[in-house]
Amino acid sequence: MLDGAELCVPQLNSSCRRPTHPPTTVMLIHVLLSCVSFITVALNLMVIISISHFRQLHTPTNLLLLSLAVSDLLVGLLLMPVEIIFINVCWFFGDMVCTLYYILDYIITSASVSNMVLISLDRYVAICSPLRYRAIVTKSLAKTCVCLCWACSVLYRLLLLHNHLEEPGRSISCLGECVVVIGHVEGLVDMCLTFLLPIAVIVLLYSRVFVVALRQIRAFRWKVAAQHSGALATRRNEVKAAFTLGMVVMVFLLCFCPYYFPALEGEDTFINASAAAVEIWLAHFKSCLNPLIYAFFYPWFRKSLKLILSLRVLQPGSRDTRMLD
Template structure:
């Protein structure tokens, strides 16, 4: 797009025309902006809808009240908040440079944004730990991992997310000076110091990424070792059948590992690596808003990875969409008919 086309698609007004100190308003127009607005709005709705289905399913059906599903529930709650509160505000910021929600919300919104995203990452790590223990110590898993213990770890993870991000905002003076507007009214800008960008990079991306990679790599190795043991123990007429089962198990583990790692890295690398080359990262910049969306999209794909691939989710969705969950005994419905 050349300069003339950019000027035609961008109009300048004032955020609050009745206020003499109002900031200048930049509105992005044009067919491309409309398409992006529609797509991002659909992503927000899609994120809320999918995660709400996961939350209703796990909360309502007693069969799903397991430690692993509690972790998926925690992940879905965090991702729901991202789709319900964070995404709509970020859409507004992307297409309208003004802040209309006031100073209080300007102070609280970055905290909500960072807490929900951090809680989502913490849930991903806890899910990886849960699966690691289940694969490496399946016999002792039911006694080592209980609903009470899992609930406690979820509370700790959310508490840590709140504490860490409050400290992050405080040390960047956002909680003390939330409205940095260069002398005009109608802006909400969060400036991150480079030192804290590096700290946040390690805590919210590099650390969790290393943990997830190590745990899922170990899970994959154990799955391959178990598949090999099954193949080595085959005999007689069952050879082909056992080979098929072990090969399928190994292939499924490899695909799951590849999907988890690829989508996690694809969603987080643009958000974390991009700002590292900038001395002061300003949250209202167009580039930062765009790369943020890669991170937010992770909240859309999480339910696809951790719930939709589960057979029980498809069954529970049928009950929800047909309103059968309003039946008096619906919470006791079986979601695993193949086991009957």
């Protein structure tokens, strides 16, 4: 028989046992994860402000990056704080709020994956069909694809988790916990649709991109001349952009693989809001790493960051600042 002080709701037999971790450990975890959340929000907000403010950055590729930054911002602004607050704390917001929280989590995750697929398609067309790129990939098409990406993410997650919506708390065994259990079959379907299939498409496209890009660089080197130097620089920029986005994909792979281990092992996926599970935080940590990759590899981001932090974006005419060489 547990002592009442150890229960989320004292003297109630159906209550969960209160999480008990050393106060020092909890404090260190709170500080560390709070810093990750703050950096995630700050950096992705810089990406969003940069692309939204400067007119020269309103390109189809950057619109896709903007959508990715929005999903990463939502992770740092909505998902991470909830997980930080409920470390070592019982859940008292009810079963429906718990279910909606996880649905929101999955929607944002699916949208992030879809955005990466769209970005890889964009780079594929840009390098493999450079002369037709501007005619094929327009701002209108990019906006439509982004809207479809988010709409399909919402629809897919509602279908996958409809049982939890119809019966909130079906995975909860006691009062005071927020748990969602994804069955083995559903977990395999989810892994195929939101991990294996997208990654296969992304890797295939990037493989083709790098092969074509290297072939084009070799061709330019043989024909290099004064009139072709500008074209060579353009192709190098394209390859650099493809490499940067490839880094984003690799980060995604490293961060999300641990989450799908239970499905690969034939087990149900068990997610607890109060557990601070390493695989969940590793998956969310991707949202912090993406803008760091932009900061290291994109000159326009570093330049816009300086303009934002110095408040020069508030000056008249700053929207027309030249950001791309």
